[in-house]
Amino acid sequence: xxxxxxxxxxxxxxxxxxxxxxRIEALAAAADVELRWRPFLLGPIFAAQGWPSSPFxxxxxxxxxxxxxxxxxxxxxxxxxxxRPEPFPQNGLLAARVATALPDATRPxxxxxxxxxxxxxxxxxxxxxxxxxxxxxCGLDAEPMLAAAESIENKSALRAATEEAGTFGIYGAxxxxxxxxxxxxxxxxxxxxLAWAKREA
Amino acid sequence: xxxxxxxxxxxxxxxxxxxxxxRIEALAAAADVELRWRPFLLGPIFAAQGWPSSPFxxxxxxxxxxxxxxxxxxxxxxxxxxxRPEPFPQNGLLAARVATALPDATRPxxxxxxxxxxxxxxxxxxxxxxxxxxxxxCGLDAEPMLAAAESIENKSALRAATEEAGTFGIYGAxxxxxxxxxxxxxxxxxxxxLAWAKREA
Numbered sequence: 365x366x367x368x369x370x371x372x373x374x375x376x377x378x379x380x381x382x383x384x385x386x387r388i389e390a391l392a393a394a395a396d397v398e399l400r401w402r403p404f405l406l407g408p409i410f411a412a413q414g415w416p417s418s419p420f421x422x423x424x425x426x427x428x429x430x431x432x433x434x435x436x437x438x439x440x441x442x443x444x445x446x447x448r449p450e451p452f453p454q455n456g457l458l459a460a461r462v463a464t465a466l467p468d469a470t471r472p473x474x475x476x477x478x479x480x481x482x483x484x485x486x487x488x489x490x491x492x493x494x495x496x497x498x499x500x501x502c503g504l505d506a507e508p509m510l511a512a513a514e515s516i517e518n519k520s521a522l523r524a525a526t527e528e529a530g531t532f533g534i535y536g537a538x539x540x541x542x543x544x545x546x547x548x549x550x551x552x553x554x555x556x557x558l559a560w561a562k563r564e565a
Numbered sequence: 566x567x568x569x570x571x572x573x574x575x576x577x578x579x580x581x582x583x584x585x586x587x588r589i590e591a592l593a594a595a596a597d598v599e600l601r602w603r604p605f606l607l608g609p610i611f612a613a614q615g616w617p618s619s620p621f622x623x624x625x626x627x628x629x630x631x632x633x634x635x636x637x638x639x640x641x642x643x644x645x646x647x648x649r650p651e652p653f654p655q656n657g658l659l660a661a662r663v664a665t666a667l668p669d670a671t672r673p674x675x676x677x678x679x680x681x682x683x684x685x686x687x688x689x690x691x692x693x694x695x696x697x698x699x700x701x702x703c704g705l706d707a708e709p710m711l712a713a714a715e716s717i718e719n720k721s722a723l724r725a726a727t728e729e730a731g732t733f734g735i736y737g738a739x740x741x742x743x744x745x746x747x748x749x750x751x752x753x754x755x756x757x758x759l760a761w762a763k764r765e766a
Contacts (some may be wrong), residue, residue, distance in 0.1 A: 413624045413626075413627075414623075422615075423613075423736060425614075425734045425735070425736035426614075426736045426737070426750075428734060429734060429736065429750055433749075433750070433754070436757065439756075441750055458708075521626070525594045533626045533629060533630060534626070535624060535626035535627045535630065536627070547630055547633070548634075549627075549630055549634070550753075552751075552753040553634070556637065556641075
């Protein structure tokens with residue numbers, strides 16, 4: 365019998381993607397579900413919905429309460445207090461390209477290192493030095509990975525991933541998709557998505 | 566010592582307000598938190614954010630996944646399969662006026678009766694006959710309550726409630742506000758809101 369699996373679609377600029385990235389491995393291990401980490405870009409998906417920026421910026425009351433909620437969730441998750449990066453949202457293109465180029469086994473640790481640089485330390489993740497440090501934090505050689513990230517083939521793989529996300533009906537991040545195409549949106553649906561993946565296997 | 570309490574802000578057109586209305590009494594009793602049920606109107610709040618309709622209509626992929634999610638939540642909560650009312654969102658003005666006019670003790674049962682008419686049976690809740698039946702379901706005399714709902718004083722109380730919701734930074738429904746003004750948005754935050762209310766008392 366194939367092991368149940370779940371695809372984790374995440375965007376580097378997204379605070380709730382960060383929270384999911386911090387939680388997902390332990391929960392998936394406990395549920396015996398295999399994960400596939402897939403970075404993508406929300407920008408084109410938001411643009412298709414008519415949003416020139418994050419809805420957290422477009423709607424001030426929603427944005428203010430989101431940051432308060434992230435503070436509360438960090439406290440509940442025993443994470444350090446969050447920092448709002450300036451500007452928000454950060455441009456996650458370089459991070460997503462690097463994550464796309466990485467071998468599957470190193471993508472989770474690299475992704476968390478980027479999120480912590482961004483949301484704990486408030487560092488600019490479009491900056492090659494910040495991404496280089498995240499790579500080195502994971503024991504990787506920064507320069508070759510940064511070069512691989514900028515290859516035509518890799519850029520095109522990330523574009524295709526973002527288009528693929530759209531075909532599943534993804535409209536925000538994080539999102540979780542089971543093998544049958546069942547779509548769950550948001551960090552709050554992670555447990556239900558894992559249970560569904562299990563039921564499908 | 567005063568008993569902890571929490572204010573539950575809900576809109577009759579909102580599917581997630583319905584789910585919260587189905588869950589909140591048992592959870593609040595278990596947490597020993599007193600509830601205050603406060604109907605309000607999202608229309609003016611959405612309009613102030615520049616939304617001419619519900620975001621679930623404005624963004625098709627988001628709307629489609631919301632209905633799928635409501636189906637899944639109903640299954641998990643042992644509620645009958647939901648029905649999407651036509652049109653969505655329903656005009657919840659009459660229901661909100663009646664709920665505002667009711668004594669505190671009957672507001673929860675009436676509100677649930679309206680939600681079930683709307684989201685289980687797909688009935689039009691702007692219809693006086695539907696609201697009249699919800700009142701009778703709760704053992705209330707429909708005609709005097711409908712008349713009280715249309716009084717100038719009561720209409721003005723609902724307008725004031727909606728303005729008050731705005732002052733707490735409320736931008737969606739359901740929302741939960743603790744005595745200190747801590748704001749939690751969404752059915753998924755109900756448990757955390759109750760825990761916060763307890764901590765404050």
